[in-house]
Amino acid sequence: MGDIAIVGIDCAFPGAAGVRAYWDLLVRGGAGTGPVPGQRWEAQDFPAAGDSGGFIDDVDVFDSDFFSVTPREAAAMDPHHRLLLPCAWRALEDSGRAPGDLAGTETGVFIGVMGGEWGRLTMSDLARVTPLLGAGSSAGMAANRISYHFNLTGPSLAVDTACSSSLVAVHLAATSLLAGECDTALAGGVNIVLSPSLGLVYGQLGLAAADGRCKPFSADADGIGRGDGVGLVVLRRLDDALADGQRIYAVLRGSAVNQDGRSNGVIAPNRWSQERVLNSAYRRAGITPDRVAFVEAHGTGTVLGDAIECAALGAVHGVPRGAPCAIGSVKGNLGHTEGAAGIAGLIKTALALHHRIVPASLFAERENAQLRLGERGLRLLKSPMRLPRGENLAGVSSFGMGGTNAHAVLGTAPRTPAALPARAARTDAGASAVGVFTLSADTPEALRRNLAAQAAAIAARPRGAAAALCWSSNRTKTGLPHRYAATVRDTGELVAELRRAAALEPTASKDGAAAGGRPWGRPVTAFLFTGQGCEYPGMTAGLHRESPAYRRHLAEADEALAPHLGTSVCDLVLGGDERVHRPEFAQPALFAVGYALARTLTTLGVTPAAVLGHSLGEYAAAVTAGALDLDEAARLVVRRARLMGELPTGGGMLAAAAGPDELARTLEGEPEVVVAAMNGPADTVLSGPLDALARLGKELADRGVRVTELPVTHAFHSPLMAPAAAELRKAAVRCAPPALPVASTRHGRMLRHEPMDADYWADQIEEPVLLDTALAALVRDIAPTHLIEIGPSSRLLQIAARGGRACGAELLHPAPGPEASGRDLAETVAALHRCGLDPLWAELYAPEHRTVEPLAPYAFSSAQRYWDRRPMPASAPAPAAVGEERPASGERPAAEERRTEPAAVHDGDPGDPVLLAVVQAVTEVGGYPSERVVREARFHEDLGFDSVMIMQLKNRVEARLPRVGEVSVQQMLPALRSVGSLAEFLGDQITARSA
Structure with missing residues (x-):
């Protein structure tokens, strides 16, 4: 198997929003478990499911405007999909690429996600089924939404192998890369505990932890505690990543997937299959098990599961070796994140190899003696383990309920020539090299929010040269409509500039763009x-x-x-x-x-x-x-210069702040002086012999004309140049x-x-x-x-x-x-x-400054929230979208109701009934507040309308404007540039029918 580089990472896990927070949680031995949030369900109603677990904060937050998703569609989307979209953006940024640069490329998307709770919660009342709910509840759309919104045309698939889903997704992504189906792949998984249903199943099986916490390999282990999680990695073939100078966290050396087959129960783990998948992965990686320094185990904290896994690990790794193989499981920190469990372990392992330290496993102090770890050549990590210099290898296991097992082998990134340290990156003159720090966002407010976020992150770094940071920003922080660019030499200057711009209102800066201006074209x-x-x-x-x-x-x-x-x-x-x-x-x-x-x-x-x-x-x-x-x-x-230099001296030139017509009479008295250049209406250069110029200059000065003698050696652009x-x-x-x-x-x-x-x-x-x-x-x-x-x-x-x-x-x-x-x-x-120019930034920097530096990820808006209440029973009204009122019991939902009240129109003629009808229809279909639906709003770019919504819009417009008659979508398409252009088209249709 060829080597695959992990070049980008983003994640959100309980108690850890982001990669840095995740690593901090692991290193300090923190845990993200807590009580069930009120938006999920009331714990007292389902005591058998447990009253705690690992939950992500603000799981209902989604910047729908950024991804051009209407509020109504966002409210219908599975929260898994909403978590994945910003995670994908940040992971691509972390890989050193502007996400927009991959648009139209055969980039692959491989997402592990298990179950389909959102569909069961929202689609059980058949009378309320809508196309948006249908698309929003499909597990397959977890990958397809990323491909669609990022315009990625490579393989795109969702994987459900239960708890091993996300590691299987990584395996499939690596296989696709090696087969040449794609050159870049996003792979990972997502899990949200939407309801207590699976917790009830665990409880009935005797697999649920009483306190909602997994205790891997511990004497106190009593079962599974469930957890949320989302994580994605960006994968490249190693040679491609090295050629592009990307930062490499770790290298995927090999991976394998197998199945238990018919064993001792469809949901029971199988030791022999686990042994086989380990050996298969090491064989594909071209290594022997004794070289593996540590294994991130599946480690759920169930008595049976831990025992079987340790027996398999011991059988493979208990070979004669100088030191026992270290093991641990991140589930002690997070809980069992199910469909995201494999990617949680993979990201932990990649970061451990990157930082050369393996975090301790929680609950390791009371090791389960019945696991016989020592005699099996294994060691449960009770404290962090430092990795030696040179290559280190690690394994990651993930086993799915139902018998699909996966194991991946990771190694440290190859050493590359060391770049010049940032503090030493100086010019020949001694000053830090200059660079242009760039940032872009989708709105002026978002730009200021991201300026502040970057300022805070860079201020936390040691002060030093900024060229490499600038180069990194040029690669990753461009492509969105509203642009910022500042020329700086060091991080202190950069932080000051970022803070200054973040404090400006959109119209406050001299160039407009620094505070949120948007170029509408390229400069000429x-x-x-x-x-x-x-x-x-x-x-x-x-x-x-x-x-x-x-x-x-x-x-x-x-x-x-x-x-x-x-x-x-x-x-x-x-x-x-x-x-x-x-x-x-x-x-x-x-x-x-x-x-x-x-x-x-x-x-x-x-x-x-x-x-x-x-x-x-x-x-x-x-x-x-x-x-x-x-x-x-x-x-x-050179020939011109020599010819002119060989001419006799004695001539000169004089600039006069006057036009040729004004100088004409004066020049009549000095026939040897001629007009040499007409630079402007009152900007003329005269040329001739020095004595004549002196006389003419005095005369002009006496008349109040400003004159300036030019520092030249000859009377250029005059008859004196004729020999040359x-x-x-x-x-x-x-x-x-x-x-x-x-x-x-x-x-x-x-x-x-x-x-x-x-x-x-x-x-x-x-x-x-x-x-x-x-x-x-x-x-x-x-x-x-x-x-x-x-x-x-x-x-x-x-x-x-x-x-x-x-x-x-x-x-x-x-x-x-x-x-x-x-x-x-x-x-x-x-x-x-x-x-509006997209420069070829590399030419601005010396090679030693073209190195990737980590930057704070894009700061999405947290103002928009969806799914902000616990799922309702099938008979209850549907949750309302932002800006939408919930209908009373028995009434038709607002999305299906034909409203007759006037809608607000904030620009244009408020008395135009056609425009009012279009605004009302757009508001109903998209779920926007009416003040968002202005005449200039574009259907695709600003309002996020797709073909299904356009059809719904057509039906509502026809119902509101009977005089239009039936209009086909094909007839409407040319007019679907904006709300105003559609209103004009419909008005013309009414006029034509009335004629």
Whole structure:
């Protein structure tokens, strides 16, 4: 049998809500037993069933809105199903995957669940049977609901082999993985003590513990105490888990299932079958029993069951061995969780191997001497047992009433190369590496609730670097509509940011998303590449230190430029070399920075909808658009730089806060000065001889026009550039049609069919830069939501803002100046993620930071409760859904009653009878309070309607609106976008019939 990795766990057991609470309960030797909750049944009415057991708190809580389940359906669902859905979500998160990432994959679901009490409790009154109760009471739906709500298309099945159900489910899941039916599997089980019926059976058989507690292998053992429980594990093939860098709790080395056959009674255990299943599991695991350090036994605490199991364990494990095989049973802590018993033991064993400590077994102090454990080579764990370094092996047994036995062999996870400790994860500059912590939720309120939960969990950790936590959040905490993203370096900063955001109202933050904003689409970005004049020694040095992706892409540009330049651009850029101001070096350096910044963003998943380059910036823009390849652009840039650098000096450039028309008369007096760039309506750059510029600048200043001398060595974009343009025109240029729209600052518009050939680049040297009209064309054509400047300082964004060309777009810069660092790049990505981008997060982190760190599980809402009363007799009215009144005795249930009172409509025309009728019908079918059913509410996404509910809705609408006549579901389908769209469709139908 191949090895299977346990990569995710979630559970809830008596006294232990969650994996950490479960482990704490086991380590401290706690017990989750207590009196029967009042919502189940009155213990005094059924004394033979016992008055205590192991019960999960708040078993009636279910976040139906999160799973798009209507209140009426949630009230009809078996509580087993309601427990499984959030458990599955949290288990997948714990595996290091965002649950939504598995949608559409052949992920398998294998659920152990025994009996069918909910169906017996709710379906016995045939007059009250409904489709929702029918689906809600089916045991098979325990697995199918998970597959449906998570859109998983692999094998999906419920397993009922009584008490061994959940371990058999794990066995089947492992088999399916090894057969290639699925690549990921959810496996486990669930049990809720819904009624005293099985307890009465145990009592009549003499198997019920007087105090409701299991006492495995103890002299005080007197029978079974029943318990609730739900637990799921996420399984992967070991090789796949290792390749994906997932945390591995333990490895399932092998498992086996068999049956007692015809033995000494259908419900009695069989020693020989138990021996066979143990040996079969060890054989499939490729090990011998003497290597097994401990066994999590079935251990129910019945005298006969414990004796038979110990005899079987001794026969298999009592081989000559250096130390006895340790045994214990978690049922002493929880009670017998029946259909979830096997998964309770499996999770305990996986955690024991993970933490390298086996918790003691409760009630072990008074060991049952008649079990003869010592002479059988067994040892009941009376205190925790530490496991040695290296590989450790353990067994897990689960035996079902009826004779289906299961045993699994688990081993410690394989050692992987140690990651850099979080406290030591530092950048070259000494500061902790930066990361983006992400979180998502289904509503603004849920987002704030989860922000607070994460803050509390991270605050409990030792303070340290946050990069690995950020990476883990990017993998597991994305995918839901409402997004949060914060750029942080350490956990102290992260906790402060989380708490701040959790305290904000939805409209209180500047970006909206931090307090609960929801992006309705993906951002539309445009890259604006800066030209010459923004260079400085050491530009982007901080980003280069902190971003592996930027280092890699700057090295690519360096490699392309080096054969033509004869020196390293990286050394020039990062070494503080003053030669960076000379054209022959400035232009290759700026091109390299622009190329590397753009490539860094695109590898992070930021794909521009269009590009624009200012003068020299058009080369990197052309590479990003696919019009030039890197090598060709590098060759052209170096040649351009040398040609311009060889020209005589004595020229300069002057920025004037005025438009060309305003400057026209002044320019008539200085014919050698020309307009070099039209950056905005009142943002013009002039170029010419220095003496002429000086005279013109004084004249403009005297007239009150603000002028600024630019730090350049030549009169660029003027007739003085003609010799360089003529030489460049002779170059053979390999170019291609752009793959992305290009806003040409040479032509002042979007490129149509013009090639970016030698003529284009030659004209670009001596003709003016038409930034203003080019940017206006870009904004008009693609309507960007974000303008991102690509260069070592912020110039073009300021120009766009001054000229009114930003048009409400958010302005971002990944390297805005000399102090720029990895945080600026991370802030850019975070801002885009908040607005709908799903980045390729790996590029933001160094390999040593891409390690999985545990995060607090998703905090579901506890506001909605269902099945909040004990099951009623068959003749009693059905429990009401949230927001639904219970009908008086003898009346039809509200779900079947045609109501005539007006329903509330909180937006739209309250006098619209068609809309009122639709709202009333939706309220009846879904069980929602009327204030939830607003015009914009979507049937599938917001209200959770399925095909059965749509049919019920059709019938109610037709009954309420007779003038509509009969309308088929096929006719209604296009209108089922929202409550309002259905009302409009029905109104049109009435109008057409009346015409």
